[in-house]
Amino acid sequence: MESSNAASGGSTRREATRQKLYEAAVTLIAEQGFSATTVDEIAERAGVAKGTVYYNFASKSVLFEELLRHGVGLLTASLREAAERTARDGGTKVDALDAMVRAGLVFIDRYPSFTQLYVAELWRTNRTWQSTLMVVRQQAVAVVEGVLREGVENGEFSEEIDVALTASALVGMVLVAALDWKSFQPERSLDDVHSALSRLLQGRVSGRR
Amino acid sequence: MESSNAASGGSTRREATRQKLYEAAVTLIAEQGFSATTVDEIAERAGVAKGTVYYNFASKSVLFEELLRHGVGLLTASLREAAERTARDGGTKVDALDAMVRAGLVFIDRYPSFTQLYVAELWRTNRTWQSTLMVVRQQAVAVVEGVLREGVENGEFSEEIDVALTASALVGMVLVAALDWKSFQPERSLDDVHSALSRLLQGRVSGRR
DNA sequence: TTATTTGAACTGACTGGTCAGTGCAAAAAC
DNA sequence: GTTTTTGCACTGACCAGTCAGTTCAAATAA
CATH class of the missing domain: 1.10.10.60 (Homeodomain-like)
Known part of the structure; x- marks a missing residue:
């Protein structure tokens, strides 16, 4: 064995x-x-x-659990890679977040079914694979939280932001926007969706042009 | 009869x-x-x-469908009420969005199970209640889109924003942040969560204090 | 008031079908 | 010759939906 x-x-x-x-x-x-x-x-x-x-x-559940681990592993690696690449290229933390947004979009573009299934299971309770899900979720969110925290430390972000909650909100923003994209406007390009989210991320929503 | x-x-x-x-x-x-x-x-x-x-x-599926209609109806009414109240009080469109964020949080606070179940089903395909879900989703999202569109018209928001996608992203932001709140930090107050999201919504994230 | 009737609402044992998981001998791949 | 896959019959638990019969509450009659 x-x-x-x-x-x-x-x-x-x-x-x-x-x-x-x-x-x-x-x-x-x-x-x-x-x-x-x-x-x-x-x-x-x-x-x-x-x-x-x-x-x-060993069983249907085990197949599913390993599938979850496998998929989230890919996502986490991709997010981490995006953050590190940006840092290496001397980008700001906002640049890093933006790169991670793109990495998230690329992932969802490539594995829409996995994303869908993951979302459907994430907040459930009383299921056998709950603990597995918790662990892999934390690995992925931690990457975003890390960037936010570093941004606070180097003064790029306000000290008053709530790291955990802001990370959740950012993940949610990308997740839902991307799932809606894939479900209702699949013909749009990734760049298009990415630029709309970038604008929102950088607060370029209010105010004229 | x-x-x-x-x-x-x-x-x-x-x-x-x-x-x-x-x-x-x-x-x-x-x-x-x-x-x-x-x-x-x-x-x-x-x-x-x-x-x-x-x-x-008539069947298990019908019970579920009527449950969906019932629940989303409550949410939609609540969002609409928040937007109208703000307008009546002479608030800006950002104020309206903020009020809707709060209304969303209040809803999720009161009906966490419903929210969870809704998210789990929303992006699925090949299910009998798919069309029902589509209709009620659109009713809720339309309220947010309406406020964004009015904001663009009166010059409060940039003409370049993508209304549909921005609405999705905002919904996702609240949805995921709130579900994570309820799942992992249920002791936090609604005001606390709301203020963190307000900060993000108003782009008060970057820049020192 | 008290007795009787009526129809809507509810009950729970039962049916017919489905499905996760097993067992195993033989074939195929390596 | 060892590992992996196949094909398929089988079991036992589980479950959506049914239906003949029972209860309830309100209306009507006595």
């Missing part, structure tokens, strides 16, 4: 099957919800036998 | 039962999701027999 053959980073046959199962599960669960999605459906869409699902995952 | 005894406006026995069922369903579905919640559970929590659920609602 825990064989971890090939240090190359995940290209065993098993890994490929798991990936197919993730992809099948993510769209189905985003559309229908976890409980309404059957294991038979997931297997069928992945082009795999039902037994294979259980050979690769 | 359609007896409608007492023109007093809704205090029949039937209405009371429906109300109990709404209350039971909203918390259970918020916690577990629609599919994972059984009709037996709803009936039990409402203190009513299963048959009564089906006497009052």
